[in-house]
Amino acid sequence: MSLLEIDNVTLRFGGVTAVNKVSFSVEEGEVFALVGPNGAGKSTLFNLISRFYDPVEGDIRFAGESILQRAPHEMAGLGIARTFQNIELFEQATVLQNLLVGRHRHRKGNLVSELAFTPFVRQEERRHREAVEKVIDFLDLQAYREKHIAGLPYGVRKVVEMGRALAIEPRLLLLDEPASGLSVEETLDVAFWIEDIKREMGITVLMVEHDMHLVSSVSDRVLALADGKALALGSAFEVQNDPKVIEAYIGVSDQEKRAVA
Secondary structure, eight states, rough: SSEEEEEEEEETTTTEEEEEEEOOOEOTTTTEEEEESTTTHHHHHHHHTTTTOOOOOOEEEEETOOOOTSSSHHEEEEEEEESSOOOOOOTSSHHHHHHHHHTTGGOOOHHHHHTTTTHHHHHHHHHHHHHHHHHHHHOOOGGGGBGGGSSOOOHHHHHHHHHHHHHHHOOEEEESSSTOOOOOHHHHHHHHHHHHHHHHOOEEEEOOOOOOOHHHHOOSSEEETTTTTEEEOOOOOOOOHHHHHHHHHHSSSSHHHHHOO
């Protein structure tokens, strides 16, 4: 059984079909990438998995269970965490505080015990802080622990958002363009972290990304999309050399060029 199954999913906005009968599965322990031109439906698929949108057709299953009846706020509890193209952090809170938000899924106390700050609550607080400190060490965020998000460089904010998602301790991590806006050096760091997230943390990764060098270096499998449809599935090399993918990116395939010549 696959960890995530997208089964014949379709989503329309008025007369526009954003996702058109797309099917694929993500196996536990792999890094799976969605690629394609702008408007291909990649982020729309993320929003379907995150339950921000409801498909008009098809099903989405996580660990064998359909999640179509689940609300967006239930995804973290199921073990699904995500980042966003546009960074979504609490600007006036510190890095540590933002990461602690990711621990909400694991909190077991109630309002009365929290107000009384009982021994159980204190023990839980220590446990959550220890978990967050491990994420801080993993992502080399020690120097920014007590700094407010509003004063941090863009690249650091991207890392903090990834850290908050990791603090949830997900089974499936959705990374929406993790290298967008980053320098070459920062993108290399992201590649190392994704590999370690898979190998050391045992987390399955599904990512949307335009940087094909990053995709090629970390992905086990790649699905290319265009106009809401699935074009090709395979290794990064196979997908990049698929005639349908080449045509979607540059408008004409090499085969057609040779035919014209």
